[in-house]
Amino acid sequence: MKKVSMFTKAFVFMSVLIAGAGFFLVPSAWAQISELRIGIGIDADTLNPQEHTTTLMQNMSDLINDTLFYQTPDGKLEPRLATGYKVSKDGLIYTISLRKGVKFSDGTPCDAKAVKLTLDRAIDPKMRVPLRFAIAMIKEVKVVDDHTIQVDLKYPFAPFVPTLSLTICSPISPAAIEKYGEDVRQNPVGAGPYILKEWVKGDRIVMVRNENYYGKKPTVARLTFKIIPETATREAMLRTGQIDVCYKPLPSNVAALKADPNITVEMPLDTRTIFMGLNYQKGVTNNKLVRQAFNYAVDKKAIVSKILFDTAIPMDGPVAPILFGYHKMAHQYEYNPEKAKELLKKANFDFSKTVSMRTPQGRYLFDQQVSEAVQAYLQAIGVKAELRTYDWPTYVAGLLKPIQETELEVFLLGWGPLILDADMGLYGQFHSSVNPPKGLGSAHYNNPEYDKIMDASRLEQDPKKRLEILKKASEMVWDDCPWIWLHVEKFVIAYSKKIKGMVVTSTEKFYPTYIKME
Numbered sequence: 360m361k362k363v364s365m366f367t368k369a370f371v372f373m374s375v376l377i378a379g380a381g382f383f384l385v386p387s388a389w390a391q392i393s394e395l396r397i398g399i400g401i402d403a404d405t406l407n408p409q410e411h412t413t414t415l416m417q418n419m420s421d422l423i424n425d426t427l428f429y430q431t432p433d434g435k436l437e438p439r440l441a442t443g444y445k446v447s448k449d450g451l452i453y454t455i456s457l458r459k460g461v462k463f464s465d466g467t468p469c470d471a472k473a474v475k476l477t478l479d480r481a482i483d484p485k486m487r488v489p490l491r492f493a494i495a496m497i498k499e500v501k502v503v504d505d506h507t508i509q510v511d512l513k514y515p516f517a518p519f520v521p522t523l524s525l526t527i528c529s530p531i532s533p534a535a536i537e538k539y540g541e542d543v544r545q546n547p548v549g550a551g552p553y554i555l556k557e558w559v560k561g562d563r564i565v566m567v568r569n570e571n572y573y574g575k576k577p578t579v580a581r582l583t584f585k586i587i588p589e590t591a592t593r594e595a596m597l598r599t600g601q602i603d604v605c606y607k608p609l610p611s612n613v614a615a616l617k618a619d620p621n622i623t624v625e626m627p628l629d630t631r632t633i634f635m636g637l638n639y640q641k642g643v644t645n646n647k648l649v650r651q652a653f654n655y656a657v658d659k660k661a662i663v664s665k666i667l668f669d670t671a672i673p674m675d676g677p678v679a680p681i682l683f684g685y686h687k688m689a690h691q692y693e694y695n696p697e698k699a700k701e702l703l704k705k706a707n708f709d710f711s712k713t714v715s716m717r718t719p720q721g722r723y724l725f726d727q728q729v730s731e732a733v734q735a736y737l738q739a740i741g742v743k744a745e746l747r748t749y750d751w752p753t754y755v756a757g758l759l760k761p762i763q764e765t766e767l768e769v770f771l772l773g774w775g776p777l778i779l780d781a782d783m784g785l786y787g788q789f790h791s792s793v794n795p796p797k798g799l800g801s802a803h804y805n806n807p808e809y810d811k812i813m814d815a816s817r818l819e820q821d822p823k824k825r826l827e828i829l830k831k832a833s834e835m836v837w838d839d840c841p842w843i844w845l846h847v848e849k850f851v852i853a854y855s856k857k858i859k860g861m862v863v864t865s866t867e868k869f870y871p872t873y874i875k876m877e
Contacts, residue, residue, distance in 0.1 A: 394581040395871050398593035398602040400721030401751035402561055402586050407544035408529040409481045412489045412755050412799060413722070414631075414775050415606070417526035418868040422566060422582065424529035424549025427455070427474075430521060432627070432864045434779050439574075440469060440530065440550060441523065450515030450820060455523070457506045461550050461573045463532035469550040471502045477530040478510070489759070490527050492786060492793045496817065514818050517825060518683075521778040552577045552872050562586055577872045588721040588750075597622065597853060604854040604871070610670040610724050616853050623856050625863045626670060626849040630679045631775030632784065633671070633723055635716075635733055635843035636802040642768045643712060650840035651692070652702035653769075657736045658694035663846050666728055671846040677785065677833050679847045681865055683822075684781025684829035688837045692844060699740045708742075716746040717770040719754045724848055730771045733843065737769075744769070758801045762794065767801060773848065774799075777866045781829050786813050789836050802841035809835050 399415060408420040427441040444455045461469040478500045480486050496516040501509040512519065522528075535548035547555055552574065553566035564584040568577050585602060587593045590609045597605040598619070608616055608624075617624045637644040637653065644650055659673040672680075675687045703710075714737065718730035727748055737744045749757070757767065776783030787793055790813050793800040809832060816828040837844070850867045857877055862870040 392579045392874070392876065394583060395579045395604065395874070396583045396585060396602040397604040397606065397871075398585050398587045398596055399606045400586075400588050400590060400593070401719075403558075403564060404752040404755050405544040406547040406555065406558075406564075408526045408531065408547075408549075409477070409486065409488050410544055411526060412758075413751075414777065414867045417777070418870075419564065419566075419584065420526050420529060420547065420549070421551065421868065422553045422870070422872070423547050423551045423555055424526070424531065425551035426524055426526060426529050428520070428524040430524045430778065430864075430866070432862065434521075436520060436524060440474070444520060444523075446520075450519075451512045453510045453512070453519065454503065455508050455510065457508065458573060459506050462571060463530075463535070463548055463550045464554045464569050464571065465532050465534055465548050467532045467534040467548075468505075469530055469532075470505045471508045472505075473533050474508055474530050475500045475502055476533050476536070478508075478528065480531075480536075481527055487796075488527065489799050490525075490787070492790065492798050493522060493525055493527060493783060495792070515820055516817055517820055517822070518778055518780045518782065521780065525777055553582060556581075575873065578874060579871055582871065590721065594853070597855070600855075603858065604852065604869075607724055607851055608853050610666070610668040610851070613668060613670055613851060613853075621856050622853050623858065623861075624851065624853045625861075626851040627863065627865045628672070628679070628681055629775060629848045629850040629865055629867050630682060630777070630779065630784075631723075631773045631848045631850070631867055632674055632677075632679055633726075633729070633771070633773045633845045633848055634674075635730075635845060636767065636770045636772050637841055637843065638765070638768050638803055639839075639841045640762055640803045640805060641765065643708065643714060644768060646706045646708075647839060648702045648706035649708055650843075652699040652706070652708075652740070653737065653742075653843050654692035654699075654840055655695045655702065656699035656740045656742075657733055657843055657845070659692075659845055660694070662729060662732055666725055666732055667846065670724055670851050671848045673846050674844040677789075677836050677842075677844070678776070678781045679784070682776060682779050682781045682784065684785070684826060684833075686826075686830045686833050688834065690837070692840075696736075696740050703740065703742075710741050710743070713743040713745050715766065715768045716744050717754070717757070717767065718746060718748055719751050719771065720748050722751055722754075723771070723773045724851065726771055729845070733769075733771075733845075758799065759795045761796050762803050765795065765801075765803070769843075770801065772801060775867050779865075781833075782813075782816065785829060785832050785836070786817070789813070789832075789841065804836070804839070804841040806835065806839060809839075 498513045499511045532548040556567045557565040566582040596602045789804045812832045
């Protein structure tokens with residue numbers, strides 16, 4: 360039986376606390392923070408861990424549901440609802456030990472039957488599970504005993520254990536599923552450190568401490584996620600003490616926030632790539648020469664330095680540098696508007712047509728401003744481009760439409776793998792099986808040869824051979840350009856200097872569960 364260590368050093372019991380805006384002492388054996396106010400830019404579309412499309416909401420679900428394992432900021436696995444595992448010699452059978460005595464917040468046992476029910480739902484093709492590709496290798500889940508499950512795979516998959524740390528594997532109370540049905544997305548019931556108390560659409564999501572949590576008692580009694588779409592407003596509220604955490608402040612203000620003695624800014628390089636999706640099968644972008652031309656037309660380095668103030672780095676390969684399987688491409692799409700024009704001429708591009716562009720606002724760093732810059736670059740080479748901005752839930756609904764219904768042509772999106780392996784990027788966005796409505800490959804990339812390469816990468820167990828296969832896949836998709844390859848974000852989060860012990864990861868998640876105060 361392989362064991363993994365318990366909690367990170369960052370998860371320290373809180374014993375010392377000082378008064379401050381949003382924080383005060385409660386005279387008890389447990390010193391606590393009464394409320395932590397977190398400013399975010401978008402509302403949730405769902406709080407069902409199997410239905411998520413974006414990391415921020417998965418972050419929330421982790422707090423409500425907890426995960427089987429937890430991947431630390433340095434990529435190590437620690438136990439949560441699962442305590443250990445063993446794997447068969449052929450890599451096809453995983454026997455997973457579950458923590459004993461755990462209950463969901465409604466009192467239902469979090470046992471092997473409950474975990475099996477959740478995983479069965481996640482792999483059920485009748486269910487809407489946008490990230491199902493990540494666990495597509497699961498063939499069957501069996502109950503061994505009350506605290507042990509057996510997971511049979513269709514094929515060996517090297518990073519399967521890290522995959523079990525994903526939010527998609529987070530168990531839901533069977534009683535809640537029976538009570539709410541699919542409305543469980545509005546009424547999540549998990550075994551995590553927090554319980555959903557209130558959800559006022561467009562205004563706030565409030566969680567309170569789960570007093571029956573199996574682990575250490577959280578030091579924060581109440582988490583209030585305030586939905587504040589205007590980033591400048593979030594920053595101002597942080598400076599004045601109206602909120603304690605500002606999720607993704609303005610890149611242009613990061614230097615000033617760092618200089619503020621009352622604020623801490625963290626910005627580790629993220630797994631998240633930001634791109635302009637180019638519809639591979641429909642519209643003017645179904646021509647490879649057009650897609651390549653659009654890449655040459657955009658000055659990615661200028662966007663990173665002048666718009667994002669170096670809170671990102673230009674993409675030089677189809678996945679982030681911190682992932683296993685990353686390769687810097689030998690050929691780069693350096694800014695070259697003249698070459699872009701030549702390629703459009705060669706493609707017989709119809710300059711009379713208006714290209715439809717879409718962007719969210721408040722989801723990514725300066726997302727609207729980046730989109731406006733790309734629009735200007737395309738217009739500079741003679742392309743008529745019309746840009747529309749959408750709130751996040753509406754935007755996601757548009758991304759999930761099948762090819763025959765989609766109106767997407769050129770659209771801003773981010774993709775952040777939640778395990779440090781290129782499979783989540785290269786398979787999760789470009790394998791044809793993840794095209795909407797089944798998955799989130801919104802560019803509708805469809806290359807049978809690429810699919811074969813990625814299928815082979817999932818079968819290969821030797822790390823060196825996997826690296827070579829992933830390099831071949833990267834080179835192929837890089838040449839096909841289903842994206843305008845923009846940049847890799849840094850995960851920027853700012854919070855009160857009084858907060859200590861905030862856990863911030865390169866997979867764009869943060870955990871205030873065990874913070875303390877100086």
